[in-house]
Amino acid sequence: TIDMIGITSVLHFDDLQWCGRDTMPILTNLIKCASEWNHIFLVFSTRIEKPVWLDDILKNIQFTQGHVKFLKLGSLEVDNIQQLLVDLVRRSPEVCRELATLIHRRTQGVCMSIIQFIKMLERRKLLMYDCSSLQWTWNLKAISAETQTCHKVVDMMLSAAFADLNQEVKSVLTLAAFLGSPFEVGLLSTVYTSQGDCSVSESLNVAQQYGLVETDCSGLYGKFLHDRIRETAYSLVSSERERCEMHLKLGKALKRISEQEATSVFQTTSMCRDWTTIFAANQFNLSGDVLHDQSIELKHSAAKYNLEAGLICKGQGSFFPARDYFEAATRLLDVEELWASDHEMAFTLRASLMEVYFVIGDFDACKHLGSEIKGRKSLSRLERASVDYLLVEVAESECNLSEAAELGVDALKNLGLSFPRRVTELHIIYVIVKIQFMLRGKSDEDILALPDVEDPIILEQMKMLTPLNKIYYLSNNSLSMVYCGLKSTIMLLRHGLSKYSSRSLAGAAGVFATALEDFDFGMRLSKLSMRVGEMKNNGVDAAAVATIYFAIDHWRNPLVDSLDRLQEGYQVGMVSADLTYAFMCAYIYSFNF
Numbered sequence: 001t002i003d004m005i006g007i008t009s010v011l012h013f014d015d016l017q018w019c020g021r022d023t024m025p026i027l028t029n030l031i032k033c034a035s036e037w038n039h040i041f042l043v044f045s046t047r048i049e050k051p052v053w054l055d056d057i058l059k060n061i062q063f064t065q066g067h068v069k070f071l072k073l074g075s076l077e078v079d080n081i082q083q084l085l086v087d088l089v090r091r092s093p094e095v096c097r098e099l100a101t102l103i104h105r106r107t108q109g110v111c112m113s114i115i116q117f118i119k120m121l122e123r124r125k126l127l128m129y130d131c132s133s134l135q136w137t138w139n140l141k142a143i144s145a146e147t148q149t150c151h152k153v154v155d156m157m158l159s160a161a162f163a164d165l166n167q168e169v170k171s172v173l174t175l176a177a178f179l180g181s182p183f184e185v186g187l188l189s190t191v192y193t194s195q196g197d198c199s200v201s202e203s204l205n206v207a208q209q210y211g212l213v214e215t216d217c218s219g220l221y222g223k224f225l226h227d228r229i230r231e232t233a234y235s236l237v238s239s240e241r242e243r244c245e246m247h248l249k250l251g252k253a254l255k256r257i258s259e260q261e262a263t264s265v266f267q268t269t270s271m272c273r274d275w276t277t278i279f280a281a282n283q284f285n286l287s288g289d290v291l292h293d294q295s296i297e298l299k300h301s302a303a304k305y306n307l308e309a310g311l312i313c314k315g316q317g318s319f320f321p322a323r324d325y326f327e328a329a330t331r332l333l334d335v336e337e338l339w340a341s342d343h344e345m346a347f348t349l350r351a352s353l354m355e356v357y358f359v360i361g362d363f364d365a366c367k368h369l370g371s372e373i374k375g376r377k378s379l380s381r382l383e384r385a386s387v388d389y390l391l392v393e394v395a396e397s398e399c400n401l402s403e404a405a406e407l408g409v410d411a412l413k414n415l416g417l418s419f420p421r422r423v424t425e426l427h428i429i430y431v432i433v434k435i436q437f438m439l440r441g442k443s444d445e446d447i448l449a450l451p452d453v454e455d456p457i458i459l460e461q462m463k464m465l466t467p468l469n470k471i472y473y474l475s476n477n478s479l480s481m482v483y484c485g486l487k488s489t490i491m492l493l494r495h496g497l498s499k500y501s502s503r504s505l506a507g508a509a510g511v512f513a514t515a516l517e518d519f520d521f522g523m524r525l526s527k528l529s530m531r532v533g534e535m536k537n538n539g540v541d542a543a544a545v546a547t548i549y550f551a552i553d554h555w556r557n558p559l560v561d562s563l564d565r566l567q568e569g570y571q572v573g574m575v576s577a578d579l580t581y582a583f584m585c586a587y588i589y590s591f592n593f
Helices: 025-036 053-062 078-089 093-108 111-123 138-147 151-165 167-179 185-193 199-211 227-235 241-260 264-271 273-288 297-315 319-332 334-339 343-360 364-376 381-397 401-414 423-437 442-448 456-474 477-497 503-513 519-536 541-549 559-575 579-590
Strands: 002-005 007-012 041-046 127-130 135-138 214-217 219-224
Touching: 053 423, 078 093, 078 111, 078 135, 093 111, 093 138, 093 241, 093 297, 111 127, 111 151, 167 185, 167 199, 167 219, 167 227, 167 241, 185 199, 185 219, 185 241, 199 214, 219 227, 241 273, 273 297, 273 319, 297 319, 297 343, 334 343, 343 364, 343 381, 364 381, 381 401, 381 456, 401 456, 423 477, 442 519, 456 477, 456 503, 477 503, 503 519, 503 559, 559 579
Parallel strands: 007 041
Antiparallel strands: 002 007, 127 135, 214 219
16 A cells, blocks of 8 residues: 655555565565655564564664664453543543443454444444434343353454345455455456346445455555455355355356457456466366366366466466466366467476476476477477576586586577587687677677577577586586687678677686786777677666676776676676676676675
């Protein structure tokens, strides 16, 4: 929630107990930034049963420069409830005392329960405004007789509230509970209308009066005011199989909306197709065994939604949810039949799952899946190359550098690019002379004007040379590392520019400046590398920055002049998971201190 008080911005983060550990870096960075901002007020609220990782967040808050105050809200005492009643009904404290005592006994002092209890008394006319005496009145004996003490106070209050609702409102709330919280009002209307004529907006208005839900000012989104309210609405469908069938119906309805491209729904609710896909996948997954009893066509559609949802999550960096969607899609299908009937979908699903396994660090699963995929004879060269690339990255991550190098050389061979397994000085001399010859008579602008590489095979070759260069560096194989960098530069000059060109030029610059002591030529290539990076990478390349400022620039310029670039290189490397060069930038940066 964001609000403005004068010139102070107030950000309220509620129910942090539902957040996962992945939220911790986001909140930590926010707290760090907030300590440097003026006029910002952060409010974090969580229940007593907060997760352990939240303690780390609280410790970080204490170390910020801003003013920090912790408020622990416990149960209200009788005196607190008495004062609340005095403010609400405008009666004297003495008159309100007995009612406050009864409310405390019934609700155990839980804040939400007190509010719900008072609303329930008003709805049942146990608490009324007497027009003749112009004051609020109540009957303690009637209240005591019609209410009872319950250890699950929230459940008792909600059961009473739901008991007063008509069936149409209950049905709308139940459907909303199955959709989740928050929910799209337009989507809820579309799905519910397909079950019968009912005004969803009217039902939501009634639920709002009972303090169960609320909608935003635009009316596009609604949410349950408490997670226990949603649980109560969800529990109105008591049978597990009936719940699964309800989720399946919602999945089918979302599938129809998606297939028919219900533009009016999307425009009314501002709901993008990505979220429709994720909603549909979630509903199909929650349908459990009921979905497995359906037709092959429906299961195939559900698998496609899971695949698309996984790709959406992967593209947004949410790799664990992506894994769950990909695995759900796999469970719905016979993998062998899928490879035979839909090769493209099968490869996309399995290769994407393999990539996610690598990112989350499940290397054994990644290698096992990679072996399975490579066993398919129907793979194209590009498909095989993408699998090989991940296997090279896994071997490097496990510090099996010799295995990683062998896999990389074999992958290049499969792509049609020869690479010597044992590089000699003659190989180095040959590529150096070739680069000098290819650059003869060409200005920097000529290089920058080279066309973009469009051949996917050439791009895969350039891509595979990138980890190989780093692997040879880490394994102290200097000749192979130099040859790899120079080979990449030759490919650049021959085929054109790509996002890998910046580090290729940086590697060549390092060779000419240090090994051949041609600093002028090395500086020229290093500047070209930075310019190409800005063109093709929308900024610097971490590997290029590390190479240039580690091997070349400090010989001509003070290190302090390169600090901004090194910091940028570190940040880019961290964001792109190029950790080796990111830490190299940080290491060089530390020389200044």
